[in-house]
Amino acid sequence: MEDFKGKILVVDDEFDILSLLEGLFKRKGFFVKTAENAEKALMHLKAEDYDVVIADLIMPGKNGIDLLCEIKSLYPRTGVIVLTGHGTIESAVEAIKKGAFNYIKKPINPEYLFLLTDKIIELRRLEAHNIYLQNQLRQRYSFSQIIGKSHQMNNIFQLIQDVAQTQSTVLIRGESGTGKELIANAIHFNSLRKNNKLIRVNCAVLSENLLETELFGHVRGAFTGAYRDRMGRFEMANKGTIFLDEIGDVSLNVQVKLLRVLQESEFERVGGSKTLKVDARIIAATNKNLEHAIKKGEFREDLYYRLNVIPIEVPPLRERVEDIPLLARHFAEKHNEETVKNVKGLTQDALSVLMNYDWPGNVRELENVIERAVVLTKNEYIDHSDLQPLNGLSSPDSSLNLLDHKSLPEVMNNIEKQMIINTLKQCNWNKSIASRKLGIHRTTLLSKISKYEINI
Ligand SMILES: Nc1ncnc2c1ncn2[C@@H]1O[C@H](COP(=O)(O)OP(=O)(O)OP(=O)(O)O)[C@@H](O)[C@H]1O
Ligand SMILES: [Mg+2]
Numbered sequence: 001m002e003d004f005k006g007k008i009l010v011v012d013d014e015f016d017i018l019s020l021l022e023g024l025f026k027r028k029g030f031f032v033k034t035a036e037n038a039e040k041a042l043m044h045l046k047a048e049d050y051d052v053v054i055a056d057l058i059m060p061g062k063n064g065i066d067l068l069c070e071i072k073s074l075y076p077r078t079g080v081i082v083l084t085g086h087g088t089i090e091s092a093v094e095a096i097k098k099g100a101f102n103y104i105k106k107p108i109n110p111e112y113l114f115l116l117t118d119k120i121i122e123l124r125r126l127e128a129h130n131i132y133l134q135n136q137l138r139q140r141y142s143f144s145q146i147i148g149k150s151h152q153m154n155n156i157f158q159l160i161q162d163v164a165q166t167q168s169t170v171l172i173r174g175e176s177g178t179g180k181e182l183i184a185n186a187i188h189f190n191s192l193r194k195n196n197k198l199i200r201v202n203c204a205v206l207s208e209n210l211l212e213t214e215l216f217g218h219v220r221g222a223f224t225g226a227y228r229d230r231m232g233r234f235e236m237a238n239k240g241t242i243f244l245d246e247i248g249d250v251s252l253n254v255q256v257k258l259l260r261v262l263q264e265s266e267f268e269r270v271g272g273s274k275t276l277k278v279d280a281r282i283i284a285a286t287n288k289n290l291e292h293a294i295k296k297g298e299f300r301e302d303l304y305y306r307l308n309v310i311p312i313e314v315p316p317l318r319e320r321v322e323d324i325p326l327l328a329r330h331f332a333e334k335h336n337e338e339t340v341k342n343v344k345g346l347t348q349d350a351l352s353v354l355m356n357y358d359w360p361g362n363v364r365e366l367e368n369v370i371e372r373a374v375v376l377t378k379n380e381y382i383d384h385s386d387l388q389p390l391n392g393l394s395s396p397d398s399s400l401n402l403l404d405h406k407s408l409p410e411v412m413n414n415i416e417k418q419m420i421i422n423t424l425k426q427c428n429w430n431k432s433i434a435s436r437k438l439g440i441h442r443t444t445l446l447s448k449i450s451k452y453e454i455n456i
Contacts, residue, residue: 004031006047006121011041011067012056012083017108021054024110030117038062038070041315047073051124052117054104056083060117065095072099077127079120083108144186146179147330150320156183156312163310164190169262170309171247172285174314176426177364181245181283183312187283188241196240199233199280204246204433212254213270222271232269234261237280245306248288249433255300260304282307287426317359318365324355327363331370332382332451343374349384357390361425418454420445429456 004359008030010021018034025032033048037059045053053071057064069078079101081420084092091414092103102116105390108308143157164187172180181200188198206214217232234242244250261267262282266275280341293299317324328346336343346354350373374387420438427433435445449456 001027005029006051006117007031007033008117009033009035009041009044009048009050009053010055011035011038011053011064013037013059014056017056017083018107020108021113024113025117028114034330038064038067041067042070045078049075051121052079052081052101053116054081054083054113057088057095058083058085062136064167065091065098068095068098068100077124079117080126081113081116081120142337144182144189145328146186148320149326150302150322150323151290152315152320153323156314159310159312160186160190161256163187165192166310169307169309170284170312171310172283172312172314173290175285175360175362176287176317176428177362178314178316179363180287180314181243182242183314184243184245184283184285188243189283191241191281193240193281197237198235198241200243200245202245204249204430208251208253212257216257216269218269218270219272222269226271229269234267234278234280235276238278239280241281241283244282244284246286246288247284248286248290248293249277252298252300255303259300259303259306262303317362318357321355324366325351326399328354328370331367332374335371335374339375340379340384341374342380343377343382344380346382347384350387352383352385353387353390355369360422364428365425382435413452416448417454420448420452421454424449424454431456 005028008021008025008034010018010025010033012018012021013036015036018036020033022032033044033050035044038055038061041053044050053067055064055067059067060353064082068082070076071080080095080099081093082092082100082103084103084105086265092100095103101120104113104116143160146153148154148156148158160183170184170187174180185198187363188194198315201211201214209223213230213232213235215232217230217235218226220228221224229420244258254316259268261278265279266277268275290299290304290308294301294304317327325346328351332343332346334427354366369387369390370382373382377383377386379386420434424431425439427437431445431449432442435442437443440448
C-alpha cells in the first residue's frame with residue numbers, strides 16, 4: 001500500500017469520466033477505485049481509507065452534495081473534490097460551504113486536478129504528523145499519567161525512574177492534592193514488582209486497633225468478633241508494594257510495629273505468636289510536617305529515618321505555575337470527553353485567573369474547578385466567568401471582601417466559614433483530620449458545617 005502516491009475514489013455516473021480518471025491517476029502511481037453511484041462509493045469508503053474522493057455533483061440516486069455530507073460526517077479527514085457539469089457554479093459553491101476541498105469544471109483539466117489532489121494529500125500528511133507530534137509532546141510532559149513540565153516535576157519524573165527499579169523505601173511528602181498517590185503508583189508500576197500487588201492503606205481513616213489488624217492481620221479469637229484468622233495488608237503485599245498513605249497519622253504504638261517490619265521484615269498477626277516474614281517494598285506518604293511531629297513526640301525519630309531513605313518532595317501547585325495551563329487543558333479534555341460537551345480549551349483570561357490563584361487544594365482542586373467549568377459553561381472555550389468558585393476563596397484579596405460585611409460578628413463568621421472551607425479542602429474533605437487541624441472538636445466542626453450550610 002505504501003508504494004502508492006495516495007488513494008483516490010472517483011464517483012460519476014458517466015463511464016467515460018470514470019475510465020479517464022482511473023487511467024490518469026493509475027499512470028501517476030495512485031491507487032484508484034471507481035463507483036458509478038453514491039451508494040457504491042460509500043461501500044468502497046467503508047472498506048478503505050481514501051485520501052481523496054472525486055465526485056460528480058449530479059448523479060441519479062443520491063447526488064454529489066448528499067454524498068459529500070455523508071463523507072464529511074463519517075470520514076472527516078478524506079478530502080472531497082466535486083465535479084461540476086455545465087456551469088452549475090452555484091451548487092459548486094454550496095459544496096465548498098458543506099466542506100468540499102474544491103471543485104473542478106468539466107471538461108477536466110488533468111494538471112489542475114493533480115494539483116488539487118497533491119494538496120489534499122500533503123495536508124493529510126501534515127495533519128497526521130501534527131497529531132503524532134501532539135502525542136509525543138503529551139508523552140514528554142507526562143509520566144505514568146503524571147502531568148507536568150516544570151523543572152520540579154521533571155526532577156520528580158527522573159527520581160521515579162531512578163528509584164523504581166530499586167528496593168529502597170520511599171517517603172513522598174507534599175500538601176494535600178499534589179499527586180502523592182499518583183507518584184506511588186508510578187513507582188510501583190515502573191518497578192520489577194509491577195506484576196505483583198500494590199496494596200494501599202490509608203492510615204488516617206482507621207482507629208489504632210483497626211489499623212493494626214488491617215496491617216498485620218489477626219488470629220482467630222484475638223478479640224471479640226475475630227471468628228477466624230485474617231490476613232493483613234503486609235501479607236497481601238508480599239512480593240509487591242505496600243503504600244502507607246498518611247503515615248503521619250499513625251499512633252506511636254503502631255509506629256513501633258512498623259519499625260520492626262522495616263528493620264527485620266517480620267511481624268506477628270494480632271493475637272498470634274508465629275513470626276511471619278514478608279517481602280514488601282514500602283512507599284509512605286504524608287502531608288504532615290514529620291520533623292515537627294518528632295519534636296512534639298508524636299512521631300518516632302528512628303521510624304522517620306527508616307522511612308526517609310529516598311525522600312520525594314512534591315511542591316505545591318502555586319510553586320510550579322507553568323504546570324497549570326498544561327494540567328488545566330488536560331482536565332478540560334478529560335472531562336469534555338466524559339460529559340460529551342464541545343469544550344475546546346480555555347481562554348487566555350481563564351488561564352491567567354488560574355495561574356494567579358494560590359490553590360490550597362493543589363491539583364485536586366484544579367481538577368474540580370475545571371470539571372465544574374466544563375459542565376456549566378455555555379462556551380466553546382472556558383472563560384474566566386466560568387471559574388466563579390475561585391472568587392472569594394483564599395484568593396489574595398478575598399480578605400478585603402470580608403470587610404464589606406457590616407457588623408463584627410458577621411465579619412468573624414465569614415472568616416470562620418472560609419477557614420473551615422479551606423481546611424476541609426486541604427484535608428480532602430475529611431472532617432476528622434480537618435477538625436484536628438483547626439483545633440476544634442469534630443462535633444463542633446459538624447455543627448459549624450451545618451450552621452454555614454457548607455456543601456460537602
Ligand atoms: N501531576 C498530575 N497530573 C495529573 N493529575 C494529577 C497530578 N497531580 C495530581 N493529580 C490528580 O489530582 C488528584 C489528587 O492527587 P493524589 O490523590 O495523588 O494527591 P495526594 O497528594 O495523594 O493528596 P492527599 O494528600 O489529599 O491524599 C488525583 O485525582 C490525581 O489524579
Ligand atoms: Mg493521597
